[in-house]
Amino acid sequence: MxxxxxxxxxxxxxxxxxxxxxxxxxxxxxxxxxxxxxxxxxxxxxxxxxxxxxxxxxxxxxxxxxxxxxxxxxxxxxxxxxxxxxxxxxxxxxxxxxxxxxxxxxxxxxxxxxxxxxxxxISYKNPIPIIDLVYRRTQISQSLNHEHSQLQEEIQLRKSQGEPINDESFTSRVANIAKEDAQQDKDALAMYGMLQGADPRVxxxxxxxxxxxxxxxxxxxxxxxxxxxxxxxxxxxxxxxxxxxxxxxxxxxxxxxxxxxxxxxxxxxxxxxxxxxxxxxxxxxxxxxxxxxxxxxxxxxxxxxxxxxxxxxxxxxxxxxxxxxxxxxxxxxxxxxxxFATMEPSHYEAYKVRHESRALQSYKAMIKNSLVKIKEAPPYSYELEAPVLLNSIARATLDVKTWSYKYTAPLPSSVSVDASNVAAVRCLQSCPLSLNLIFSRELISSVPSSHPTFVTRNFTALEIAYCRPQPSPASSFAARWAGVCKSLGVQSAMSVFLRCTAGSVQVFKSSIPS
Missing domain, CATH: 3.40.47.10 (Thiolase/Chalcone synthase)
Structure with a gap:
């Protein structure tokens, strides 16, 4: 199995x-x-x-x-x-x-x-790049960077052609791009993270x-x-x-x-x-x-x-x-x-709540001898049988009265999209500056975010207010530092940042002390 x-x-x-x-x-x-x-x-x-x-x-x-x-x-x-x-x-x-x-x-x-x-x-004389950890990290970073470059190129192409794009088609296209990006991320992590493949030397x-x-x-x-x-x-x-x-x-x-x-x-x-x-x-x-x-x-x-x-x-x-x-x-x-170590603390706490609730339900079912519920009918009615089988996104929902899952009409007819992605793309289109999204690496230990003088001299009050409440403030400060000094290729004393929170995109400027 x-x-x-x-x-x-x-x-x-x-x-x-x-x-x-x-x-x-x-x-x-x-x-x-x-x-x-x-x-x-x-x-x-x-x-x-x-x-x-x-x-x-x-x-x-x-x-x-x-x-x-x-x-x-x-x-x-x-x-x-x-x-x-x-x-x-x-x-x-x-x-x-x-x-x-x-x-x-x-x-x-x-x-x-x-x-x-x-x-x-098989034995080999020359070193294998796929085994080198630095090489694998670089390949994953380049793969993510390439996906964002493709998104920028498509936006510029559609703007240059002057195609009229309504909200529905725009949202659908962004959802398709996000799906393709997710698949490419998965393939890159599988190849360079889990080393999937059939290299006879490994x-x-x-x-x-x-x-x-x-x-x-x-x-x-x-x-x-x-x-x-x-x-x-x-x-x-x-x-x-x-x-x-x-x-x-x-x-x-x-x-x-x-x-x-x-x-x-x-x-x-x-x-x-x-x-x-x-x-x-x-x-x-x-x-x-x-x-x-x-x-x-x-x-x-x-x-x-x-x-x-x-x-x-x-x-x-x-x-x-x-x-x-x-x-x-x-x-x-x-x-x-x-x-569990890869999860955000808030997500882990939510999982613990769901796990405890599920455990209590199992104990209750054991006490009442109701662990196994014999099905008496399919989860859909006779009229919905064919529509359910022909609908690729049809999902059963919990009926709180009978405590069982059933398909109910009307069935979903459209794929849900992430509104935050759509808002981020619209913001990129309307942004007057030319933004280059480049992935970069910065050691967290190289940014002394615990030193108050360093933080106040190199970060704005808005950035400090954003980084302090994060699960890992040191990581957030290091990311901001890398973004300002390396990733965005800053040429002046002003830099533009995009921040997505709860489905909304905020654009703000931050100054860099000389």
């Missing part, structure tokens, strides 16, 4: 996806016993082991059964709905392991080396980790622990050796094998692994994986802790699923704090 969900969200084809797996058939357990894959209780008792020790991290395992449920959705959808965010799904990959194996292997419980291909890359795991190759703080392994499976820990040790992500033996990756606690869930074990990995990443507690075979000492890039590790923070975690049937998969999750 996870690889399909991640690709679908990147294409903007889905808002959320839910997956569920259930296992627990007697036939499966019987055949596993015939293969001598599971441990035998009689043998374990003879060896002096208690039942709690019969399913160990990567040596022996007991059969298990249960259910796993996961929901994956876009960050925007999760924030808008107030859903709890346990982690960020950053990378997924599935493999038919037997076809990538280094040998012909008809054995079901003996996976090959297929997942090793996430470290595939390994997939190196690409997903951008340039921070040591951010993986925990590795959850499948730990089949049968004699035929000797490849899982070897694969990960080789990945950290050959993938050139900067990992060293002194920074070994802690291993988690929760099979010792939950048993072997067969096909649904990955669902339990993901749940445990999300708990580890969010809490920073890495459980122990003791009672291991001695040959794991050769895995110099992996560490199997004998006691639980209480980390001060885990940036990212990886899990690998080596299942029976020659099929495997790898997934990487990132700590959700990196999503």
């Amino acid at each position: 996870k690889p399909c969900a991640l690709d679908t969200y990147r294409d903007d084809n889905l808002s959320y996806l839910r997956g569920r797996v259930t296992t627990g058939f007697e036939e499966d357990s019987y055949e596993f016993t015939n293969m001598q894959a599971t441990s035998k209780a009689e043998t374990e008792f003879v060896m002096g082991r208690e039942p709690a020790d019969m399913s160990r991290p990567v040596t022996t395992f007991m059969d298990a059964q249960g259910t796993g449920v996961h929901m994956v959705m876009s960050a925007k959808t999760a924030l808008d709905l107030g859903c709890p965010i346990r982690g960020i799904l950053a990378f997924t990959s599935t493999y038919l392991i037997v076809f990538h194996s280094d040998k012909a292997c008809p054995s079901i419980p003996a996976p090959g080396l297929g997942p090793l291909s996430i470290a595939r890359q 390994a997939p795991i190196r690409r997903v980790l951008a340039v921070w190759g040591t951010d993986v703080g925990v590795l959850s392994i499948h730990g089949t622990s049968i004699k035929a499976n000797v490849n899982e820990t070897r694969i990960w040790n080789d990945i950290f050796i050959f993938s050139t992500i900067g990992r060293t033996q002194s920074n070994a990756v802690p291993i988690v094998a929760q099979k010792s606690l939950l048993g072997y869930f067969k096909g649904g074990l990955a669902a339990w692994q993901m749940g445990g990995l999300l708990q580890t990443v969010s809490s920073g507690i890495i459980p122990d994986s003791d009672n291991l075979d001695s040959h794991f000492r050769e895995r110099r890039f992996l560490v199997f802790p004998s006691k639980s590790i209480y980390a001060d923070g885990i940036r990212a975690g990886v899990m690998s699923s080596f299942t029976f049937g020659q099929v495997g998969g790898i997934a990487m999750v990132v700590n959700p704090r990196y999503l």
